[in-house]
Amino acid sequence: MDNGKLTIRKRKTLSDQLYGQILEQIVSGALKQGEKLPSENRICTAFGVSRPVVREALRKLQDDGLVEARRGVGSFVRKRPPQRLIEFAAADSVSDLMRAMEARMVVEKATARLAAQRAGSREIAKIEAALKTLENAMQRRETALDADFDFHLAIAEASGNHAFVTMLSAIREVMERTIDVAQSLTREGSQARIDRVTQEHRQIYEAIIARDVDAAGLTMAYHLLQARQRVTDYAREV
Amino acid sequence: MDNGKLTIRKRKTLSDQLYGQILEQIVSGALKQGEKLPSENRICTAFGVSRPVVREALRKLQDDGLVEARRGVGSFVRKRPPQRLIEFAAADSVSDLMRAMEARMVVEKATARLAAQRAGSREIAKIEAALKTLENAMQRRETALDADFDFHLAIAEASGNHAFVTMLSAIREVMERTIDVAQSLTREGSQARIDRVTQEHRQIYEAIIARDVDAAGLTMAYHLLQARQRVTDYAREV
Amino acid sequence: MDNGKLTIRKRKTLSDQLYGQILEQIVSGALKQGEKLPSENRICTAFGVSRPVVREALRKLQDDGLVEARRGVGSFVRKRPPQRLIEFAAADSVSDLMRAMEARMVVEKATARLAAQRAGSREIAKIEAALKTLENAMQRRETALDADFDFHLAIAEASGNHAFVTMLSAIREVMERTIDVAQSLTREGSQARIDRVTQEHRQIYEAIIARDVDAAGLTMAYHLLQARQRVTDYAREV
Amino acid sequence: MDNGKLTIRKRKTLSDQLYGQILEQIVSGALKQGEKLPSENRICTAFGVSRPVVREALRKLQDDGLVEARRGVGSFVRKRPPQRLIEFAAADSVSDLMRAMEARMVVEKATARLAAQRAGSREIAKIEAALKTLENAMQRRETALDADFDFHLAIAEASGNHAFVTMLSAIREVMERTIDVAQSLTREGSQARIDRVTQEHRQIYEAIIARDVDAAGLTMAYHLLQARQRVTDYAREV
Numbered sequence: 007m008d009n010g011k012l013t014i015r016k017r018k019t020l021s022d023q024l025y026g027q028i029l030e031q032i033v034s035g036a037l038k039q040g041e042k043l044p045s046e047n048r049i050c051t052a053f054g055v056s057r058p059v060v061r062e063a064l065r066k067l068q069d070d071g072l073v074e075a076r077r078g079v080g081s082f083v084r085k086r087p088p089q090r091l092i093e094f095a096a097a098d099s100v101s102d103l104m105r106a107m108e109a110r111m112v113v114e115k116a117t118a119r120l121a122a123q124r125a126g127s128r129e130i131a132k133i134e135a136a137l138k139t140l141e142n143a144m145q146r147r148e149t150a151l152d153a154d155f156d157f158h159l160a161i162a163e164a165s166g167n168h169a170f171v172t173m174l175s176a177i178r179e180v181m182e183r184t185i186d187v188a189q190s191l192t193r194e195g196s197q198a199r200i201d202r203v204t205q206e207h208r209q210i211y212e213a214i215i216a217r218d219v220d221a222a223g224l225t226m227a228y229h230l231l232q233a234r235q236r237v238t239d240y241a242r243e244v
Numbered sequence: 245m246d247n248g249k250l251t252i253r254k255r256k257t258l259s260d261q262l263y264g265q266i267l268e269q270i271v272s273g274a275l276k277q278g279e280k281l282p283s284e285n286r287i288c289t290a291f292g293v294s295r296p297v298v299r300e301a302l303r304k305l306q307d308d309g310l311v312e313a314r315r316g317v318g319s320f321v322r323k324r325p326p327q328r329l330i331e332f333a334a335a336d337s338v339s340d341l342m343r344a345m346e347a348r349m350v351v352e353k354a355t356a357r358l359a360a361q362r363a364g365s366r367e368i369a370k371i372e373a374a375l376k377t378l379e380n381a382m383q384r385r386e387t388a389l390d391a392d393f394d395f396h397l398a399i400a401e402a403s404g405n406h407a408f409v410t411m412l413s414a415i416r417e418v419m420e421r422t423i424d425v426a427q428s429l430t431r432e433g434s435q436a437r438i439d440r441v442t443q444e445h446r447q448i449y450e451a452i453i454a455r456d457v458d459a460a461g462l463t464m465a466y467h468l469l470q471a472r473q474r475v476t477d478y479a480r481e482v
Numbered sequence: 483m484d485n486g487k488l489t490i491r492k493r494k495t496l497s498d499q500l501y502g503q504i505l506e507q508i509v510s511g512a513l514k515q516g517e518k519l520p521s522e523n524r525i526c527t528a529f530g531v532s533r534p535v536v537r538e539a540l541r542k543l544q545d546d547g548l549v550e551a552r553r554g555v556g557s558f559v560r561k562r563p564p565q566r567l568i569e570f571a572a573a574d575s576v577s578d579l580m581r582a583m584e585a586r587m588v589v590e591k592a593t594a595r596l597a598a599q600r601a602g603s604r605e606i607a608k609i610e611a612a613l614k615t616l617e618n619a620m621q622r623r624e625t626a627l628d629a630d631f632d633f634h635l636a637i638a639e640a641s642g643n644h645a646f647v648t649m650l651s652a653i654r655e656v657m658e659r660t661i662d663v664a665q666s667l668t669r670e671g672s673q674a675r676i677d678r679v680t681q682e683h684r685q686i687y688e689a690i691i692a693r694d695v696d697a698a699g700l701t702m703a704y705h706l707l708q709a710r711q712r713v714t715d716y717a718r719e720v
Numbered sequence: 721m722d723n724g725k726l727t728i729r730k731r732k733t734l735s736d737q738l739y740g741q742i743l744e745q746i747v748s749g750a751l752k753q754g755e756k757l758p759s760e761n762r763i764c765t766a767f768g769v770s771r772p773v774v775r776e777a778l779r780k781l782q783d784d785g786l787v788e789a790r791r792g793v794g795s796f797v798r799k800r801p802p803q804r805l806i807e808f809a810a811a812d813s814v815s816d817l818m819r820a821m822e823a824r825m826v827v828e829k830a831t832a833r834l835a836a837q838r839a840g841s842r843e844i845a846k847i848e849a850a851l852k853t854l855e856n857a858m859q860r861r862e863t864a865l866d867a868d869f870d871f872h873l874a875i876a877e878a879s880g881n882h883a884f885v886t887m888l889s890a891i892r893e894v895m896e897r898t899i900d901v902a903q904s905l906t907r908e909g910s911q912a913r914i915d916r917v918t919q920e921h922r923q924i925y926e927a928i929i930a931r932d933v934d935a936a937g938l939t940m941a942y943h944l945l946q947a948r949q950r951v952t953d954y955a956r957e958v
Binding site for chain 2: 058062065066102105106108109112113116124126166167168169170172173175176177180
């Protein structure tokens, strides 16, 4: 048994399992875009779970932009994620993936800002090397899981604060799965999408070397927001 | 051998060792408040380290508010930290402590904001229980290391995002040392200081139960900023 | 007729009038702390306004921490503001006051951060002069409206961005009324409250001269948050 | 005499005049990309201004990404802005334009976030109408100054906080000039650039109607950052 990588949590919470089951129905088209979800009561009965569990699952689907709540009316399907999302990650672990994206947005906005302030020439060389490997692989439509992770980790290292490196390393497994899903969608996407993803990474790098603290944080947060939207929206072009 | 807790890093970097040695001289009074530090060149020679190492150490002392750089003139001692700071933590690990405070400010501002949005009654009960234990211990001037850590972890759990719990757990040891230093200073401080620290925790809790997202993030960030200033400023009253 | 000062808006919106009327009942004690407000339907009928107007008024009372909504149950009075709040400002203009506080939190967090980066010795002298005048007046329990406004404007000037000065000047009248209410409450408060308010201003000034960008923004935002809570909470000690 | 519009300030500061003169030399190519600027001393002598004035002008050029400071070496030209920038706006007022962009980033990030929380159907209809007018005009390469301003003002109105509307109205003239420069560059740019600018506006609108508070603030800040970079970088493709 390979214990080399730690999973964030072994057992999925009930709300994340329910999240996964509703997600599968949206991905398969059993629940169509714009369609109203069953009422909280009916979901409770159908899945044999309590109301707080249903509310938590719906709240998470809403936070992730997949479902929309209309006050006093109910919840509606907002976006259909690509099939890939539940192929790469078991449906009941997608909620964890999305939460990891949320946490990365907080932490990596900070690491990018600090890197723009503190990165020395050695740290910048490392970020640049990872970026180049990533760009080459993406243009050839090859996987570049390590280069992508290295790019983000090199920025954390350049923050001059090892606690951030420790934090990202602690969620490395789930972080790699978010990268995996995003990259596989990009590889199969249009050249325009490949160019956009490449450009998003390059903008972060350029803000860091320009020592533009606000731009570094902003382009990082924007990149992660776009990544989240790409993995949850089937119809998205770029 | 007890491997129950992981240290962040085994070996201290050269810049953190140099940071510790300058810090010791400030704490002992060998370098007085307002006094000019030796030039970068002289520090290089005296400690046998390269200029980038000196610059990194000075930059960190500056980021921590202990030293101030005057353009074209040099670096000056800004604040004298209490003796406690280097008793509790070896001087060469204080830099790690301060970096952990910086990372906590980023992560815990986010967890407090999310807790104000998402905490259920069970999560709130946990935060409240830790707060009460902490308040009682502080008023009796007893140690309450666990209650303090529990308070902050309970807020992370209430964020509805397990990745944040994983991240804080990953820096638990260094986080506990920051709490340890701060608490021991508070216990020996005036009643006014004890009341202030108690009130800071209570404000965070009240913002969370009031569902005031901005206030929750702001009072948490303010609390951690004050904690950082208390552990670095000998002369500070509250 | 004195047209020297422009009011933000001549006519109050319906929702701000309704806000004012509910506020008056909370201040007078006709609606007690913890008491449930009438249903949206009953408010519509009682005041002859549409449901969106009622919802907007309730949402604002909630944003200001005066009322709390419990999902599927209704709205409850959370805090009773001091009588002063509606003596100084007509009840139907209190909503505008609170919105001005919200806007100030955004703009002045930015001006304090930029001042910590850019203030020259002349700008710092101006901030310091206003601070000293303010502290002296507060300790003697005298009004210091101008000194308070000058302190905040001097920080905006020190931001090196005149657009922020223009923006604050554009809301000067309503900004002065927020200061007026806050100061009159402080003057009549305990010595502890006077010391706290003094300390809040001093912390901002110290963060700026220490060139601590994060601390400057944080202490400014915290000060304005506390000011908002002081003007809305009768029972608050400091 | 037409007093319909107020200028932010009548007289330009010395540092903004100096900013304008250095800018003209960069735009004309007299100072080339990568070239070292004269020393602070030489600029003092050449323009007959004091050292603080020179430092302020250089710091602003640096903040705007046009010049880069290398510690202990000097300042270097980083980017060459398009000719348009000083045709539309007198060179000595470009610094004001850039400061207005900085202030807009702060204020409009907040208005977009609040609009995502508070916009009613009427406010959303207004944002949408402005967006459609803007998109149509841009695709036909026509000017759409009013539609662009209306889009941003409608978002401020949807924030439910009139103080923000007052603030943006107070800097309307300089805000319109920033829009004017940006639009004229877009009109003459590639179809790819027109599509990007259109998409940036649409993303803000979509985040608002999706009630995604973070995405609304982030896409607004990103749009304004990109706009700032487009007006300062001649070589930029999109």
